[in-house]
Amino acid sequence: MSNMSGFVGVHAGAGDHSDDASSAYKKLCRDACRKGVEVLKQGGSALEAVTATTSVLEDSPLTNAGFGSNLTWDGCVECDACVMDGQSLTWGAIGAVPGVKNPVTLAKSLCMRQSGSGLSMGRVPPCLLVGDGARLWAEEVGIPTTDPKSLVSERSRNIYNHYKKKLAKVQKKDINTLSPLDTVGAVCVDGQGHVAAASSSGGIILKHSGRVGQAAMFGCGCWAQEGKNGQSSVATSTSGCGEYLIRTMLAKEAAIDLMTADCGTTCLHGTMVNKFLDSPFLAGMPVRLGGVISVKCEEDGMGEFLWSHTTQSFCIGYMSCEDTTPRSHLSKLPRGMAPGTKAVVEGVGFSLKRGDPSNS
Numbered sequence: 001m002s003n004m005s006g007f008v009g010v011h012a013g014a015g016d017h018s019d020d021a022s023s024a025y026k027k028l029c030r031d032a033c034r035k036g037v038e039v040l041k042q043g044g045s046a047l048e049a050v051t052a053t054t055s056v057l058e059d060s061p062l063t064n065a066g067f068g069s070n071l072t073w074d075g076c077v078e079c080d081a082c083v084m085d086g087q088s089l090t091w092g093a094i095g096a097v098p099g100v101k102n103p104v105t106l107a108k109s110l111c112m113r114q115s116g117s118g119l120s121m122g123r124v125p126p127c128l129l130v131g132d133g134a135r136l137w138a139e140e141v142g143i144p145t146t147d148p149k150s151l152v153s154e155r156s157r158n159i160y161n162h163y164k165k166k167l168a169k170v171q172k173k174d175i176n177t178l179s180p181l182d183t184v185g186a187v188c189v190d191g192q193g194h195v196a197a198a199s200s201s202g203g204i205i206l207k208h209s210g211r212v213g214q215a216a217m218f219g220c221g222c223w224a225q226e227g228k229n230g231q232s233s234v235a236t237s238t239s240g241c242g243e244y245l246i247r248t249m250l251a252k253e254a255a256i257d258l259m260t261a262d263c264g265t266t267c268l269h270g271t272m273v274n275k276f277l278d279s280p281f282l283a284g285m286p287v288r289l290g291g292v293i294s295v296k297c298e299e300d301g302m303g304e305f306l307w308s309h310t311t312q313s314f315c316i317g318y319m320s321c322e323d324t325t326p327r328s329h330l331s332k333l334p335r336g337m338a339p340g341t342k343a344v345v346e347g348v349g350f351s352l353k354r355g356d357p358s359n360s
Helices: 019-041 046-059 103-114 131-141 154-169 172-177 242-248 250-259 264-277
Strands: 006-015 079-085 090-097 128-130 184-190 195-201 222-225 233-240 290-297 302-309 313-320 327-332 344-351
Touching: 006 019, 006 046, 006 290, 006 302, 019 046, 019 184, 019 313, 019 327, 046 079, 046 103, 046 184, 046 195, 079 103, 079 222, 090 103, 090 131, 103 131, 103 195, 128 131, 184 222, 184 233, 184 290, 195 222, 195 233, 222 250, 233 242, 233 250, 242 250, 242 264, 242 290, 250 264, 250 290, 264 290, 264 302, 264 344, 302 313, 313 344, 327 344
Parallel strands: 006 233, 090 128
Antiparallel strands: 006 184, 006 313, 079 090, 079 195, 184 195, 222 233, 233 290, 290 302, 302 344, 313 327
């Protein structure tokens, strides 16, 4: 496959998008895809592409990631993020970090350090850092930090004030349904057939300070792994209620199932039903909210971009290096289907441009 080929898929959160805001979310997904494809066309890796793509989503006040994230009970922004490189199987993540505008870049820094040189005196580089320790790492490696207050958008402050008042009228168990949107993320396969994935989140609204969600947990926020012996290469990124995605390790479970699947659509639906909706790890949970995007690619360059969700809606976007424009879609549950009880699966096929085998 040509080094200038590749495919990028994104999501802007599984939740309940209003019809009035749908056009803005779809445009954002298209903008993020353009950035990722731009990186690929310049010869960038899948890991570099998902980082750049997710950074666009983090920069938007529309999403619950980076700038404009949901606020904690104390009115602060604390972000989680992770990336995974399917070629090296290295992973890096940060949790509950304040004052970092693009948390995904910090997660990438930790991921890349896993396959590089160690720390002084033979210390093992960390793959997960949280809180002020994560912010300190950013400062040490030259990743821009900022006043934590600068990450609070007017929209997130208004949402915070609204739900802080509303919380007095609802049961505490309902807090996971308060946030209209959740985690964002991206998946990618580059021109060499390498895959990578990313996930970034501000967490649920009014979360306890220090809470770490699935976007900072191994196998829960994202997964990327290259196939061997006839297996497909797969990358996934999840969204939804973080605690449920942690208990079920949905990102890893979906990826592992897809690697050996003949039909990606049927396989992903089975994963969502058997390993999420009907998971014994979610026994007693009445509403199981989650979503996942995945890219599945074969050695010949034929692939599928798939998405599934149990939430009311899920905004996704995708683009290949051969496309002139990206596409976006607001996937919704069928009329009459209650969120958290059934799963919808959709997808599109793609083909990466074949090139000189010496370039692969």
